[in-house]
Amino acid sequence: MARTRKNEQDQKVIAVEASQRNAAMTRSRIIHAAEAEFADHGFDGVSVRRIAQRADVPVALINYHFGGKEGLYRAIFEMRAPMIVDQRIAGLRFAEMEPDQERKVEMIVKAVLVPNLHMRSTEKSSSYARILAREVSDPKSHQRGVIQEFFDPIAYKVMEALQKALPDRSVEEINWGYQAILGVMVYTMADTGRISRLSDGRCDPEDEMATATYLVALMKAALLHARAAGGGAGQRHKHSTGGER
Amino acid sequence: MARTRKNEQDQKVIAVEASQRNAAMTRSRIIHAAEAEFADHGFDGVSVRRIAQRADVPVALINYHFGGKEGLYRAIFEMRAPMIVDQRIAGLRFAEMEPDQERKVEMIVKAVLVPNLHMRSTEKSSSYARILAREVSDPKSHQRGVIQEFFDPIAYKVMEALQKALPDRSVEEINWGYQAILGVMVYTMADTGRISRLSDGRCDPEDEMATATYLVALMKAALLHARAAGGGAGQRHKHSTGGER
DNA sequence: AAAATTCTTGTCAACTTGTTCAATTGCCGC
DNA sequence: GCGGCAATTGAACAAGTTGACAAGAATTTT
Numbered sequence: 163m164a165r166t167r168k169n170e171q172d173q174k175v176i177a178v179e180a181s182q183r184n185a186a187m188t189r190s191r192i193i194h195a196a197e198a199e200f201a202d203h204g205f206d207g208v209s210v211r212r213i214a215q216r217a218d219v220p221v222a223l224i225n226y227h228f229g230g231k232e233g234l235y236r237a238i239f240e241m242r243a244p245m246i247v248d249q250r251i252a253g254l255r256f257a258e259m260e261p262d263q264e265r266k267v268e269m270i271v272k273a274v275l276v277p278n279l280h281m282r283s284t285e286k287s288s289s290y291a292r293i294l295a296r297e298v299s300d301p302k303s304h305q306r307g308v309i310q311e312f313f314d315p316i317a318y319k320v321m322e323a324l325q326k327a328l329p330d331r332s333v334e335e336i337n338w339g340y341q342a343i344l345g346v347m348v349y350t351m352a353d354t355g356r357i358s359r360l361s362d363g364r365c366d367p368e369d370e371m372a373t374a375t376y377l378v379a380l381m382k383a384a385l386l387h388a389r390a391a392g393g394g395a396g397q398r399h400k401h402s403t404g405g406e407r
Numbered sequence: 408m409a410r411t412r413k414n415e416q417d418q419k420v421i422a423v424e425a426s427q428r429n430a431a432m433t434r435s436r437i438i439h440a441a442e443a444e445f446a447d448h449g450f451d452g453v454s455v456r457r458i459a460q461r462a463d464v465p466v467a468l469i470n471y472h473f474g475g476k477e478g479l480y481r482a483i484f485e486m487r488a489p490m491i492v493d494q495r496i497a498g499l500r501f502a503e504m505e506p507d508q509e510r511k512v513e514m515i516v517k518a519v520l521v522p523n524l525h526m527r528s529t530e531k532s533s534s535y536a537r538i539l540a541r542e543v544s545d546p547k548s549h550q551r552g553v554i555q556e557f558f559d560p561i562a563y564k565v566m567e568a569l570q571k572a573l574p575d576r577s578v579e580e581i582n583w584g585y586q587a588i589l590g591v592m593v594y595t596m597a598d599t600g601r602i603s604r605l606s607d608g609r610c611d612p613e614d615e616m617a618t619a620t621y622l623v624a625l626m627k628a629a630l631l632h633a634r635a636a637g638g639g640a641g642q643r644h645k646h647s648t649g650g651e652r
Numbered sequence: 653a654a655a656a657t658t659c660t661t662g663t664c665a666a667c668t669t670g671t672t673c674a675a676t677t678g679c680c681g682c
Numbered sequence: 683g684c685g686g687c688a689a690t691t692g693a694a695c696a697a698g699t700t701g702a703c704a705a706g707a708a709t710t711t712t
Contacts, residue, residue: 185659202546207451209699220661225701227659295544299597301447301537309601317605337606338621345594346587352544356554360562361582375635376583384629390621430689455670465691470671472689 189227192217193241196234201289204296205235236308242290243312249277250316254323266327268382274320274343275381276374282351283370295352298344328385339385346377434472437462438486441479446534449541450480481553487535488557494522495561499568511572513627519565519588520626521619527596528615540597543589573630584630591622 195217199208210231214221228234253273260266282291297309317340325336350357353367367373440462444453455476459466473479498518505511527536542548549555562585570581595602598612612618 188659204449204451204545206449207547210701211699221700222662222702223660230701292544292546296541298594298599298601299537299540299544300449301599302452310604314601314605321605333606334609334617334621337602337610338618339625340605341594341602341610342587342591342622342625345592346590349543349586349590349593354543354546354549356543356549356559357582357586359555360559360566360585361578364579365582365586372579373583376579376633377587379633379635380584380587380629383632383634384625387628387632388621388625389628390624433689454668456668466670467672467692468690476670 185227188219188223189237192219192224192227192234193237197238197287197289197293200235200238201292201296205231205300205302210234232306236306238290238293239308239312242287246277246281247312247316250274251319253277254319257323257327263327264382264386267324267385268378270320270323270327271343271378271381271385272374273323274340275347275377278347278351279367279370279374279377283368291351295348298348324385332390335388335390339388342384343381346381350377430472433462433464433468434482437464437469437472437479438482442483442532442534442538445480445483446537446541450476450545450547455479477551480551483535483538484553484557487532491522491526492557492561495519496564498522499564502568502572508572509627509631512569512630513623515565515568515572516588516623516626516630517619518568519585520592520622523592523596524612524615524619524622528613536596540593543593569630577635580633580635584633587629588626591626595622 192213196208196213199213199216202208210224211221213234214224224231224234228237250273253276254270257266257269257273260269278291278294281287297306321336321340324339325331325333328336331339350367350373357365357367365373365376437458441453441458444458444461447453455469456466458479459469469476469479473482495518498521499515502511502514502518505514523536523539526532542551542554566581566585569584570576570578573581576584595612595618602610602612610618610621
């Protein structure tokens with residue numbers, strides 16, 4: 163957090179060109195500009211020059227503060243990720259205390275979905291949601307290692323909680339269940355208007371409340387009622403139903 | 408002299424196919440090179456020069472045949488999309504004839520998932536799956552309009568089938584259900600190794616059969632058993648989607 | 653007050669980018 | 683044969699890219 167002696171809010175607009183000499187604030191302004199640009203055009207689609215222009219700083223400042231384009235990119239995650247992770251952990255702790263199985267699963271699903279959905283509908287950080295969505299569908303993300311570094315730990319925690327809530331499920335079922343939740347979440351977060359278009363405006367990811375309600379209901383049902391093959395959790399010969407193709 | 412004529416014909420075919428003077432063939436080579444590159448680095452992450460180099464053709468040829476980078480990008484979809492759409496339509500026709508509700512829903516889910524999952528595991532066209540995954544999480548996709556043009560029609564068909572199979576569901580429930588299927592599918596298709604890493608190798612998107620089994624089971628359960636909480640999910644205005652800053 | 657440090661800035665050069673151009677090649681019907 | 687035509691080529695273009703530098707301003711330390 164920026165620790166300025168003076169009130170930062172007051173100065174934010176006033177002294178842009180004048181004599182605002184504050185590293186932390188400049189950094190912040192750059193990061194926010196970068197966040198918006200990266201969200202709109204992707205890592206490769208945006209130039210540091212445009213970020214600099216948007217942040218109203220000279221280009222060289224970006225290299226000075228973040229040591230390059232990728233450093234700036236990582237800085238965004240370093241700023242935002244803890245926010246989400248903490249909220250998820252809190253949600254999981256909540257779920258742990260719930261005795262009823264059905265509600266417990268629901269709370270776990272909520273713990274994963276709600277922080278991100280909320281973030282998306284918050285104007286200020288909605289860009290970050292889209293960056294996140296991009297990152298998971300980019301092979302380079304592995305190279306950058308951002309997801310792994312920031313989100314793998316919480317992923318294990320969630321799956322552990324799921325396994326505890328659904329003890330009769332196999333490891334595979336738990337894993338695929340978690341991946342499904344994530345997929346739905348990411349797809350919704352990344353949405354660029356298609357959901358609203360297809361539903362003729364009836365479904366709107368911006369409406370955090372409604373979206374969360376429907377998605378939680380879906381994934382809760384998926385986790386509670388899905389059986390991989392036939393009846394038991396065992397791996398019988400699967401795929402006996404009609405063969406298309 | 409039938410024989411001579413046949414020989415001539417044969418030689419002509421061979422010559423045409425071997426010669427670099429074959430528009431269709433060079434087009435194809437360019438498209439395939441582009442597909443691989445776009446999948447790995449995204450639309451903005453790759454230069455036409457690299458594509459040209461990979462296809463072993465001069466750069467100018469790309470612009471000649473496809474009228475630019477974006478034209479080339481669209482050409483990929485024009486080649487691949489019909490394949491998937493047709494398979495889905497076939498799957499839906501299958502589902503339509505199924506009397507049992509539960510099996511019907513399962514078949515619809517399969518009709519959506521299987522063509523894409525199969526494509527992903529096919530080596531030759533696995534790149535396209537990743538391109539598709541990128542496209543849906545790119546705001547520019549709206550600008551390009553590729554998804555809308557090629558996949559919106561089949562989306563309506565699927566939702567129609569879902570509505571018919573689950574008549575008591577609201578339009579919103581059907582829409583979110585479909586979005587969920589798509590989200591899970593896209594996330595799985597786009598996966599860059601995280602699923603396998605998190606599951607310690609137990610879950611592998613490359614394994615088309617197992618993946619389809621688990622995902623179909625999940626989404627089938629989601630559609631069949633999900634009920635929006637209490638029934639009153641229709642919270643109208645919650646957040647004003649007003650001014651940005 | 654002077655010096656040292658941190659932060660900011662304009663400018664620069666080497667390099668890519670997507671696209672266009674004029675010229676060339678091979679194939680066809682005349 | 684010989685133009686007409688589509689396909690191909692290498693070169694050139696203008697615009698934009700990144701990262702670096704040294705010099706200047708602000709802040710802190712001496």
